[in-house]
Amino acid sequence: MLAYANPQRFLRLARALTPWTLGAGVALAAVGLFLALFVAPPDYQQGDAARIMYVHVPAAWMALFIYICMAVSSAVAFIWKHPLADVAAKASAPIGCVFTALALVTGMLWGQPMWGAWWVWDARLTSVLILFFLYLGYIVLWGAIDEPTRAARAARILALVGAINVPIIHFSVEWWSTLHQGATVFRAGGPAMSTSMLIPLLTMALAYNVLYVAFLLIRMRMEVSERRLRTIRLGLEAAPG
Amino acid sequence: MSGWQSFFEMGGYAAYVWPAYAASILALLALGLISWREMKRSERLVALSEASDRQS
Numbered sequence: 001m002l003a004y005a006n007p008q009r010f011l012r013l014a015r016a017l018t019p020w021t022l023g024a025g026v027a028l029a030a031v032g033l034f035l036a037l038f039v040a041p042p043d044y045q046q047g048d049a050a051r052i053m054y055v056h057v058p059a060a061w062m063a064l065f066i067y068i069c070m071a072v073s074s075a076v077a078f079i080w081k082h083p084l085a086d087v088a089a090k091a092s093a094p095i096g097c098v099f100t101a102l103a104l105v106t107g108m109l110w111g112q113p114m115w116g117a118w119w120v121w122d123a124r125l126t127s128v129l130i131l132f133f134l135y136l137g138y139i140v141l142w143g144a145i146d147e148p149t150r151a152a153r154a155a156r157i158l159a160l161v162g163a164i165n166v167p168i169i170h171f172s173v174e175w176w177s178t179l180h181q182g183a184t185v186f187r188a189g190g191p192a193m194s195t196s197m198l199i200p201l202l203t204m205a206l207a208y209n210v211l212y213v214a215f216l217l218i219r220m221r222m223e224v225s226e227r228r229l230r231t232i233r234l235g236l237e238a239a240p241g
Numbered sequence: 242m243s244g245w246q247s248f249f250e251m252g253g254y255a256a257y258v259w260p261a262y263a264a265s266i267l268a269l270l271a272l273g274l275i276s277w278r279e280m281k282r283s284e285r286l287v288a289l290s291e292a293s294d295r296q297s
Contacts, residue, residue, distance in 0.1 A: 047254060048253075048254050048258060052257065052258055095272065109257045113257050218277055225280070225287045232291070
């Protein structure tokens with residue numbers, strides 16, 4: 001992997017992978033949406049409202065997974081000074097932010113018919129809202145500090161400190177009594193869900209993961225180019241005439 | 242009631258199910274398109290600067 005620390009080599013690989021991951025992500029999402037809307041049965045308690053699960057749960061998983069990726073990249077940037085680690089973390093943030101917003105919005109659209117409230121200040125919902133603000137804060141921080149190495153340092157610290165929130169979100173439904181239901185898939189003893197619902201759910205989750213990779217490659221290419229551009233401009237200013 | 246009509250009614254939950262799906266599709270589409278456009282723009286700028294660097 002360290003070979004891809006070289007931005008030129010990374011760019012070549014990323015350019016080759018972008019169309020394939022994008023195509024695979026869109027195709028998987030199309031299959032997942034078809035399964036979720038046409039093939040999956042309505043829930044015996046919630047009826048067709050349970051179909052919101054197929055866009056809500058994968059978005060919430062991505063919200064957490066992308067934050068973990070961001071925190072790991074930030075740690076790698078600190079420890080090994082890998083030149084692409086900051087790039088990967090910075091490129092991940094807007095993607096994680098969108099998935100978190102989607103988890104919140106689809107959750108509200110599910111909460112209203114099932115709980116009778118768009119929002120409740122319970123542990124799960126509140127901790128995910130904090131995750132959303134962590135993403136926003138991280139994005140703003142990069143833009144707020146002009147000097148790139150100082151911005152990178154501050155962003156790494158925020159990403160790592162904010163990682164405390166990840167286990168809090170996961171275990172919030174066990175530690176506190178919440179309105180939000182507990183884990184159904186990632187639980188001790190395996191998933192407690194019928195296959196007819198699990199397959200559409202996992203297809204959507206796979207689609208979201210592949211789309212994350214595609215968007216990450218696109219945004220990392222963008223970030224590498226912007227850094228290159230900054231270097232070129234600094235070089236022009238330094239050079240006489 | 243036709244099959245499609247009952248499909249769109251989503252067992253009475255149409256007002257919740259469809260906005261959830263629409264928001265998901267639109268948000269990811271927008272994120273993809275905006276990221277793609279910005280990436281193309283900065284890659285073009287790099288190519289331009291490197292070309293003008295070689296000339297000078």
